[in-house]
Amino acid sequence: MALRPVNVNxxxxxDAAIGGFWAEALGWELASEAPGVTNVEPGGGFVWPGAAAVCVDVVSVPEAKTATKNRTHIDLATTSEAHRAELVARLRALGAKxxxxxxGDVPWTVLADPExxxxxxxxxxxIYRDTGxxxxxxxxxxxxxxxxxxxxxxxxxxxxEVTDERAVLRSAQQGVGPYLEFLREPGAGGKTVPDRVHIDLMPYAGEDQAAEVARLRGLGAVDLDLGQGDVPWKCLEDPEGHEFCVLRPRGTA
Structure with a gap:
């Protein structure tokens, strides 16, 4: 039994405007599985879900983001200082701020998308030379x-890697896709607003969603009711309250 990260939600x-921003930022393509949902995925024959990329799903909601900093965010890779400067300039032209x-004084650039x-x-x-x-x-x-x-x-x-300050995970397929990093931030506890950004997990083909959800509860996850109603995914929180969803395996009705 196993799950894999498949989306940053x-x-x-x-959703269309923010999906368009992230498609331009990543050099990926747009798709739409349903009204109010914009998918951002690599082109070039990529088949979702795949270890080479964790895709971006932008979902329409009626509430604007609050001033509270998101607890989950994306880091973009660059190949040179010239590339970094060009990417920052291009993203600002697209509406990033x-x-x-x-x-403080750090060698990377912190931006926010148009929302x-x-x-x-x-x-x-x-370390990020082969992540995409x-x-x-x-x-x-x-x-x-x-x-x-x-x-x-x-x-x-x-x-x-696991230390008191950070933990780092990556797909078991060597040299493929992004890293998942947990960074110590003492203020990250005591969530005051629902997570604006979360990770979607998916079982592999032939695995059972309900069994995976039960397994996660045994690891310390708890059920989460956001008013989602009768939907084909399961909403949970990890032991620190980070929201995530478990999707149905690909090909499951």
Whole structure:
């Protein structure tokens, strides 16, 4: 039994506009599975879900983002300082704005998309040379060690690093796709608003969604009611309250 991260799920007032922004930012393509949902996926024959990329799903909601910083964000990879400068300039032309989240003097650039979702454009780093445009999905947390235990057991991704300050996971397929990073942020506990950005997990073909959800509860996940009603996915929270969804396996009605 195993689950894999397949989407970064973002809420937006205008899913088409924000989906378009992220498609331009990543150099990916747009699709739409239903009204109010815009999918952003790699082109070039990529078949979702796949280990080479965790895609972006933008879902329309009536509520605007609050001033509260998202606990989950995307880090974008760059290959050179010139590439970083060009990417930052291009993203600002698309509507991104610089934001101060207390980062201080750092070599990366912190921006927010046109609806205020924070993200980082990283300086060139050797570790991210083969990730594609998304270097990492980054989650603020209180206890990286606890997150490594839960997410390492919840998914089939390999835990690469665990310290008091961070935990790093990546697909078990060597050298493929982005990293999942949990960074210690003491203020990340005590959630005050629903998560604007979360991760979607999916069982592999032939696996049972209900059995996976039961397994996650045994690991410390709890059910989450956001008023979603009767939907084909299951909403949960990890032991620190980070929201996530378990989708049905591909091909399941």
């Amino acid at each position: 973002m809420k937006a007032l205008d 610089p934001v101060d989240i207390g980062q 205020g979702n924070e993200f980082c454009v990283l300086e060139p780093r050797e 445009p998304v270097a990492a999905i980054v989650v603020d947390c209180v206890d990286p060690r606890a997150m490594a235990r839960f997410w390492g057991d919840a998914t089939d991704w390999t835990v690469h």
